Amino acid sequence: MAVVYKKSEALTDAPLTYCPGCTHGIIHKLVAETLVELGVFDRAIGVGPVGCSALCDFFFACDMFIAAHGRAPAVATGVKRAHPDKIVFTYQGDGDLASIGTAEVVHAAHRGEKITTIFVNNAIYGMTGGQMAPTTLVGQKATTAPEGRSEEHCGKPIRMAEMLATIEGAKFVERVTVNSPANVRKAKAAIKKAFECQIEGKGFAMVEVLSTCPTNWGYSPVEALRWLDENMVPYYPLGNYKNEL
């Protein structure tokens, strides 16, 4: 029988711990498939965050680190400097990358660190139960913004792709999402380029992936995909922000 689909060899057999309908799983799959398709799985090293993907060291079949909250780009810097010939990526949430770890990602980009960052923006702190993130939309409810995020009180959400694209050392920056088959394909193409950026030794690359958190948003998986489309995409425009490949 012809094999139509099979799980990437860059993923282990460990069952994913994500909630039903969460798009973290799709993003894992895209990263894993890309590593294999680019022929770099056998020299990849990943660095996971603190957040819902803090167990991704069990899921990715390559050597893995889990960093402290926000520190993945610094850990990846150490790994890459120790093994410049390896392909090093970070996988981070929005609390991780856009709040506690802003300094680390900005400076990894600023140094032109030859790593690839997968930034999973779900506009919420998923793992800790739905607190406000710097990326939470104005008006969006969170457990620490029970009336919805107020611009007056805590500003407007931060746009990391736009910001990082201004940094010289960042050579590839794109924002994608995975809420439809077409968008999944585009996301994969962007992730591929972000790894090619590293393979070619160009500099820092980041793909921001708008992702769902049905559990903490309080929607069904299908509603969450729609909410993302109607609310996140307008504020976080999809597209390429930097491509110096």
Place this chain on the structure above:
Amino acid sequence: MAKKLMKGNEAIAAAAISAGATHFFGYPITPQSELIEYMARELPKAGGCFLQAESEVAASYMVYGAGGAGARVITSTSSPGLALKQEGLTYMISAGIPCVVVNISRGGPGLGNILPAQSDYFMCTRGGGNGDYYHPCFAPASVQECVDLVRHAFDVADKYRMPVLVLGDGMTGQMMEPCEIPPRQEVKADKPWAADGNHVARGEHNRINAMDLQADVLEAKNEDIQRRLKEIAETEVMYETVDVEDADIVFVAYGTSSRAVKNVLSKAKAEGLKMGLIRPISLWPFPTEAFDKIKKDCKAVIAVEQSCGQMVEDVRLAVLGRWPVEFYGRSGGNPIIPDDVLKMAKDILGGK
């Protein structure tokens, strides 16, 4: 081997390179600047990688990454910087990552000042981050000892898979003394646990992390950490004693203050007074066994520190009520005045 006149800070850096360190990550701070500058200049010449981090927090995670990937790695800082590195240290304890961390300490609390002080004893010996742990901490008192202890620290770190601290102060870092730097050794330590990207050849992936969600798994990890710490406590104790057996007064002092106390000892000797010194070289594990050499009718054990009294707590635990424990300390970067220490000791002896 020819002796060279070197500053403590430079000697530490040179010793790290000679010990086979391949990676240095750090952030500038006085009074350890010569160390990071020497590394920037010399480590690349030895084929290594020097990288200035954006903060001490980032530096400690670069160490986590490079050390976890199998490199022989070192970072250095001074007190406020070490405070920031504590998060990384507890993560490295949990993840089992060897590295050497140098603290050329200064006056505190807060930004304090850049003068020599020993007020980081607690932070350096108690496991300054969260969780159940200690880590070895060595305190050199001369430039040559800086060299020897840095090399030793790398081997201890690799053997027990944990961070090892080397604690000096502004004086240790700034003073110049002759020292011998051994030739550089290339270290090919066997690190089968390292996440170095060889998962395919190895047949399984290595995972470096500091989180264990299941109680039993975390407890097993903690027991393993404690097992290694126990072995260190049994085998890695280092100290020097001077005239302790016969002494009516025994001082306990480490690093810079031990040099002031040696000055006190010669003054006392000239006056016919019997005084001795226990100089802890490993601050953790603390050399409790050295105290067994003290005679029964010794009048007092005096802890001498450039702090408001930190090591004195370990001294009390080591003494266990056998002799009165007194404390002499200066803080704010002020030096220990040997004549004041001698006077204090003489007062205890009753003007003898």
